[in-house]
Amino acid sequence: MRMSRRRDPAAEAGFTLIELVVTVAIVGVVVTALTGVVLSYLRNTVDTQARLSESHDVQFVSAYWQRDVASIGVRSSSYDTATHSFPLTQSVDLPACPLTGDAAGATPAATLAWSEHDSLTSTDPGTTVKVTYAYQSSAEGGRLYRVRCGSRPATVEVADRLADAPVLACANGAGDSISCTGSGDDVPVVVTLALSIHDSTGIDLPTYAATLLGERRQT
Template identity: 60%
Template structure:
């Protein structure tokens, strides 16, 4: 009886190292992942910069809006003569928007002047104090600054915005929302006054300027 034949053991495959195919596949996958991650990071950074730029632009608008809404709410220059006509019985409203501007800083031009009567006495015979506030644009290089100049009573000057690409424009509406002249008196005094601003991002990240319309509503009737 013949003895079983012993098989020669095969050569064991080495486990240390990579084949060329494995290395090529690994490098290819890493390249694809790196490109995807780079795109995500760049998109995040771009969006972050754009958001910060818009916040910078909107800060000027919010600051100006606080003053604008308060000033428009106050408008209402009162006549010194009491009107006893039926249905009136009050001191009628005179022109309160588009008044003669205050004395402005050098280089500034008036955009609009708002006015109102301020009463400091309880006596009905004492005349009120006229308050006027002029919103003005002043060139500063390639942009404009928005100034708020109060004259007559408690004069002051504030710079509300400093990166406007154009001189602001003003529009007026009546109580029904219909566009009217800003220079009316009595029932023609605007109920709503709007100031349109175009703000530029000084950092240069946003090519398109930020546009906003400040709206204020008159309280006096």
């Protein structure tokens, strides 16, 4: 006589409809929360990358600007026997260098100048070197060129995606605003160029504002 084994009905039981509904609801809440976290992370990552890219551009042009402002100081061709030097003449906001090539049609934003001395004779006047920072507007964003004339002429694009033309400002050693066209003791000690840069990602971030700052070393 064979004995049949009775199956336990509970062992074959599946999920009830209520359990399925609750599970789906919980999964939906978890997925929604995770989606929000992921999207927020991606958005912040893109924002950060855009700012890093803009910051890198500013660092690039700032290196040129600081070096050029540190050099400013056009010396007079007349030797001053009382001070045993060639007095400083206007060294900022001078007539621009000729803008040709890639910089053709650009608008001068700032022109800095200094004297280079090649002679070993202390009373010989130096050669004047000028550098013009010129802004060229375009539909994709303005470009900023550094144009050097005089000895070793060169044109370099130092920034792009500019929202507006750069703004030049000058100050004395105490930090007070002064005219950029002064001479002698009134030659600016601190020269700044304010930039406004478009978002590079196309996701409508606010423009990135930066101010290039340089300090004159010549006295």
